[in-house]
Amino acid sequence: MKKTELISIMDPQEDREGVEQAAAILKRGGLVAVPTETVYGLAADAFNPQSVKEVYFAKGRPQDNPMIVHISDLAMLPRVAKDFPEAAKKLAEAFWPGPLTMILPKVENLPDETTGGLATVAVRMPQNEVIRAIIEAADTPLAAPSANRSGSPSPTTYQHCVDDLWGLVDAIVESEDCTVGVESTVVSLLGETPLVLRPGAVTPEEIAGVCGEVKVDDAVLHLPPEDAPVLSPGMKYKHYSPAAKLRLVRGSQWDYVNYVNEVAKKAEEEGAPNGIFAMCFDEDIHHLEVPTISYGVAYDYESQARELFDVLRQLDKLGAHFVLVHAPEPEGVGLAVYNRLLRAAAFDLVEL
């Protein structure tokens, strides 16, 4: 067990001491859970292979899964990436700082532990000012995957980090809840056309708006065949899952409500144990005859993204066994929400 400190940083200018304290821990090789606008990250000095290994250990994560490297400003980019193609420049101008990660060729001396042995690096300049101040104070890029234990939903509050990582890391920054709520968009700029490997708050439409074109990797919406090459290793694993079994249900409010009420009725007739839950939109609640938990407003994909992981965590505490989730449409930011839910449901999808 490690001794974990809680460091409160609400405003990086006012809480200067906290920023320096977090930076000092990182500089001497420690692990710190830090806020970003997407999800909390578990940070280590990207150039310290031993610390990076400890991140895998604390998360209980397979070691071939490469990490995102966070920078505080563009001047830091050449420390991690070798090439900065024209499309990347345009995307940086449009979306950095922000929830966009770019895959670029890496510099030689960035450790294999950080990039999972790949010749490329995933790099992002976050919008959140607390993490940017910490990177600046530590004067080193920070490798940071999401600060959850591997397999459990990503953390969107500091309390989620405390629940998952207390005793496993050196410090947790107590800061505000994440405003976006799902992990950054990952886009590869290694080919001719930008390729979205993981959808997030920056949408494929927005990327096409800047670069003229975009492709979305098949693995975003489909389970890749066993033998397919995996471009983004993180997509391989069952992810974001609560202990309850989830089924994603796509359809209008009417179709969804009828489906859920039918399933519940049938289970009752068969004398099956209860524990059926509806994870739905605000508008669905009063039509449903099972216990409900809402994760936002229908078609307001930003609200759904913000609530998603916290609600997935709550399901276990509520004792849900089988959860019927009303799917968002896979469009705009809804694509990111849909993508996470599909994985949480291990691809169990019903389209009505």
Ligand code: TXA
């Ligand atoms: O919003 C985020 O991106 C958060 C916060 C903390 O910044 N971080 C995050 O990291 O989600 P993580 O490690 O949970 O997800 C990183 C994703 C994985 O799917 C990984 O496979 C992919 O990025 N990735 C990292 N390096 C890559 C590379 N060189 N090529 C392709 N995919 C890569």
Ligand code: MG
């Ligand atoms: Mg993650």
